[in-house]
Amino acid sequence: MIDVGVVGASGWAAVSHLPALAGLAGFRMAAVATTRQDSADRVAAAHGVPLAFADAAELVAHRDVDLVVVSVKAPEHAGLIRSALAAGKHVLSEWPLAVGPDEAEELAALASSAGVVHAVCLQGYWSPDARFVADLLAGGRVGRVESVALSASGAPFGGGCLPPELAWTTDPAGGTSIVTIMAGHFLAMLEHVAGGFAEVSARLPRRHDRIVVAGRAVPNRLPDEVLVEGVLRDGATASLRVRGGCGSPDGFALEVVGSRGVLTAAPTRPDHYPHWTAWDVRVDGAPVRVPDAYRGTPFGPDDGPVAGVAELYREVGRAVAENRRPHPDFHTAARLHRLLATVEAAAGTGGRLPIP
Template identity: 65%
Template sequence: MIKVGVVGASGWAGASHLPALAGLAGFEVTAVATTKQATADKAAAAHGVPLAFADAGALAAHPDVDLVVVSVKASKHAEVIRAALKAGKHVLSEWPLGVDAAEADDLAREAADAGVVHAVNLQGYQSPDARYVADLIAAGRIGRLESAVLVASGAPLGGARIAPDLAWTTDPAAGTSLLTIMAGHFLAALDRMAGRLVEVSARLPRPYDRVEVGGTGRTVPNGVPAQVLLHGVLENGATASVAVHGGSGSPDGFLVKLVGSEGTLTVAPTRPGTYMHWTDWDIRVDGERVEVPGDYRTVPFDPAAGPVANVAAVYEEIARSIAEGRPPRPDFHTAAALHRVLAAVERAAESGATEQVH
C-alpha cells in the first residue's frame, strides 16, 4: 500500500487527485496539507483523511507518507518538492514542474540524486488514446509520418477577460499561462503521439496590456500571451504546426491531424468543452473511426467524467515504477525537457528566428 500525502488538497486536487486515489487499489491517502489548518482540517474531513497539516514540510516528514503530491501554484512547487526530497519521499508534481526551464532542470537533478521516484502530472503521456495513436504511428498505419498539426483551445487562459480566481495568472512570474499550462499539456500529448520537437519558430501575440477581471469592473496588468503559434520539426524529421488560442469561458475543442506517406490520422474530442489530455478521443484513419482496444484503458473510471481517469492512470504508472524499480513516465527529466521546448518557443518569439531545442 502506497501512503499518499496531498499538498494543496482543495481546488484542482479535490476534483482530480483525491477522487482518482479513492478509486484505486494500492493507494491510501493518509495526509493532506493546505496553507491554513482550518482548510486542511476541512479537506481531511471531506475526504476521510486522518492527518491534516498547515505545513508541507511536516506532511512530507511524517512516517505515514510515502508519496508526496504537489498540487499548489507553480511558484511554490520547488519549495514543496525539495521538502519531499529532503524527507526521502517519492514525489508527484503538477505541471509545470517549475517556473522556468532552469528551475525544472535543477529539480530533475535533485530528484535523481535523492534516489526516489519522481513523476509529473502530464496526463497526455498516460492517456490511453494518445498511447494507442503512438502505437498506430509506430506500426506504420499511415506510413512514414510527414507532418503534424495541432489546434486547441486554452480557455479560460489568454483571453480579454479572466476569472477572478485566475487573475494572478496574468503575471509571467507566476509560471501559469496559456503557454506554460495549456500549450505545455498539449505539446506533451503531441510528443507522446508523434515525437519530440527539436527546433521551433514561434509567435506569442499579446494583444491585451490589461485584461478585465470578470464580474468585478476592474482590470489588471497582463504580461502573458493570448495565442501560442509555432512551427517546428520533430526528431523524426516531420514538420509540426501548433496553434493554441486563448479565450474566456470553457474550451471549445481540439483537432490533431497526422499526415503520413500512406494515409492520414485525425483526432477530435468525443464531447465538447474538454481538453485533449482529459478525455477520450474520436480517432480516424483516412476518415474511418478507429476504436481504442479495451486493454489500453486500465483504470476504473469513465473518460466522460473528466480528468480523473487519466490522473488515475498516472498513479498506476507510479505504482508500477515503484514496484519495478524504474523511473515512471513522465518523470522530472521528461518535464524538464518539455520546459526546454517552451523556453525555445519563447526565444523564437523574441528573436523572430528558428531556435533549437537544447
C-alpha cells in the same frame, strides 16, 4: 500500499488527484495539507483522510506519508519538492514542475541523487487515446508520418477575462500562463504521439493589453495565443496552435498526414482538453475504436481529468514496485521546460531555433 500526502488539496487536487486516488487499489490517502487548518479539516473529512495539516512541512515529515503530491502554485513547487526529497519521500509534482528550465533541471538532478521515484503530472502521456494513436503511428498505420498539426483551446487563459481564482496568473513571474500550462500540456502530448521536436519557430501574440478579472480591468503582460511550427527529429513537420479565450475549452483538432493515409482526432467532449477526454479517431475518414485494453483504471471518458491522473498514478505505483524511473519524470519535465523556453526565445527573435 503507498501512503499519499497531498499538499494543496483544496484546489485542483480536489477535483483530480483525490478522486483518482480514491478509486485506485494500491494507494491510501494518508494526509492532506492546505494553507488553513479549517480547510484542511474539511477536505480530510470529505475524502475520509486521517491526517490534515495547515503546515505542509508537517505532512512532508510525517512517517505515514510515502509519496508527496505537490499541487500548489508553481512558484511554491521547488521548496516543497526539495523538502520532500530531503525527507526521502517519493514525489509527484503538478505541471509546471518549476518556474523555468534552470530550476527544473536542478530539481531533476536532486531527485535523481535522492534515489526516489519522481514524476510530473503531464497526464497526457497516459491518456488511453493518445497512447493508442501513438501506437497506430509507430506501427505504420498511415505510413511514414509527414506532417502533424494540433489546434486546441487554451481557455480560460488567453482571453479578455480571467476567473477570480486565477487572478494571480497575470504576473509572468508566476510561471502559469497559456504558454506554460496549456502549450506545455499540448506539446507534451504532441511529442508523445508523433515524436520530439528538433527545431521550432514561434509567435506569441498579445492582443489584450488589459483583461477583466472579477469585474476589474488589470494590465495583461502575457500572450493570448501560441503558434509553434517546427520539424520533428524524424523530419516530419509539426505545428501547434493554442487559441485563447474566456470560459471553458471548445475542443481540439489533430491531423496526422502520412505517406499512406491521414489520421484525424477530435474530442468526444468539446468542453474538455485533449488530455481530459476520449477521442474520435479516424483513419482516412473511417472511425477507429480505441481498444478497452488501453484503459486500465475504473475511470472512463466521462470522468474528465480524473481518468488521466489515475492512469499516471498507476504508472507511479508500478515504478515504486519495480524500483525504476516512471514516465514522465522530472527529467521529462525539465526537457519540456527547455522546449518552452526555446519557443519563447524563437518568438522573440522571429527565427528558427534548435531544441537543446
